[in-house]
Amino acid sequence: MPELPEVETVRRRLLPSVEGAVVQDLRLRLDRMLEGATSSDLESLIGTTCTGLSRHGKYLLARFRDARGTVALLVIHLGMSGQLSWNPPGGEILDRFRTLPSGLRKPVGPHSIDRHTHLVLDFQGGGKLLFRDPRTFGRILFSRDPEGSDLARLARLGPDAWQVSPAIFLERWKRHRGVRTVKAVLLDQGFLAGIGNIYADEACFEAGIRPSRRSSSLSRAGIARLAQAVQEALGRGLDNCGTTFRDFVHPDGSGGANQEDLRVYARGGKPCLRCGTLLRKGVVASRGTVWCPACQS
DNA sequence: AATTCGCCCTGTCGGC
DNA sequence: TGCCGACAGGGCGAAT
Numbered sequence: 141m142p143e144l145p146e147v148e149t150v151r152r153r154l155l156p157s158v159e160g161a162v163v164q165d166l167r168l169r170l171d172r173m174l175e176g177a178t179s180s181d182l183e184s185l186i187g188t189t190c191t192g193l194s195r196h197g198k199y200l201l202a203r204f205r206d207a208r209g210t211v212a213l214l215v216i217h218l219g220m221s222g223q224l225s226w227n228p229p230g231g232e233i234l235d236r237f238r239t240l241p242s243g244l245r246k247p248v249g250p251h252s253i254d255r256h257t258h259l260v261l262d263f264q265g266g267g268k269l270l271f272r273d274p275r276t277f278g279r280i281l282f283s284r285d286p287e288g289s290d291l292a293r294l295a296r297l298g299p300d301a302w303q304v305s306p307a308i309f310l311e312r313w314k315r316h317r318g319v320r321t322v323k324a325v326l327l328d329q330g331f332l333a334g335i336g337n338i339y340a341d342e343a344c345f346e347a348g349i350r351p352s353r354r355s356s357s358l359s360r361a362g363i364a365r366l367a368q369a370v371q372e373a374l375g376r377g378l379d380n381c382g383t384t385f386r387d388f389v390h391p392d393g394s395g396g397a398n399q400e401d402l403r404v405y406a407r408g409g410k411p412c413l414r415c416g417t418l419l420r421k422g423v424v425a426s427r428g429t430v431w432c433p434a435c436q437s
Numbered sequence: 438a439a440t441t442c443g444c445c446c447t448g449t450c451g452g453c
Numbered sequence: 454t455g456c457c458g459a460c461a462g463g464g465c466g467a468a469t
Contacts, residue, residue: 274447275448324440
């Protein structure tokens with residue numbers, strides 16, 4: 141479940157490899173991963189140079205420019221299980237394995253073109269960018285506009301959650317709150333872009349607020365606490381280079397460390413790290429949710 | 438108009 | 454041991 145810190149980690153790690161690189165070939169292997177464009181649109185990227193990577197929420201935006209200065213944008217959402225990997229020149233397959241609970245060692249990671257590899261970008265010099273996504277909830281978008289202004293998905297997004305000031309958070313909370321739960325608002329990409337299930341739970345714990353609280357019930361101080369908590373949760377995720385439970389990997393196939401540093405997510409039934417009370421697990425906003433019944437109200 | 442729900446999809450795991 | 458159903462969840466569009 142790549143969220144803002146995971147996508148930003150991918151962006152940072154991918155940038156040195158792809159910036160300035162020229163697309164030599166490109167293959168879309170599963171058509172339905174591409175939305176609102178055709179594979180021949182994508183093929184117009186062949187011969188162009190990658191001029192930079194940016195990110196908005198959970199979306200990664202790769203900019204390309206051809207010799208005449210015409211710009212195109214390749215946008216990727218990693219969905220639930222998406223992996224973007226960089227195979228360095230030389231083409232060696234870096235096999236990696238993970239151990240299942242059964243003890244079986246299973247090949248994992250993005251370093252081979254298998255049935256889940258939906259997009260392959262070959263760069264001059266031999267580097268390859270692979271987009272792999274077993275559950276196919278990810279998407280590939282294409283735009284001729286450098287900001288992707290014509291993409292409805294991007295237009296719907298609120299400001300990036302990592303860029304937002306406390307004042308903007310407050311202003312937007314007032315606009316988006318209602319009968320919905322606090323967690324539902326945090327997950328709403330139109331409120332802020334980039335928060336998913338992990339960081340929503342972590343932020344609520346950090347703020348001492350139950351995810352199931354009605355969003356209109358927060359005081360001004362509570363909203364301010366939540367704004368700060370979101371920054372802390374995302375910041376820790378970034379410092380730890382993302383959360384790896386199953387599918388998320390860095391472009392080199394390694395994993396993040398934030399799963400070792402989570403306060404509540406995936407810790408249902410375990411003692412609260414702050415007070416020792418057993419953490420509760422339930423469903424809020426149709427998502428598995430964990431909270432401390434003592435620390436969060 | 439705001440909110441919820443069903444659906445997409447595959448790998449993994451618990452139960453029988 | 455093996456099969457099968459349940460589960461996970463981001464985002465969209467339909468339904469309420």
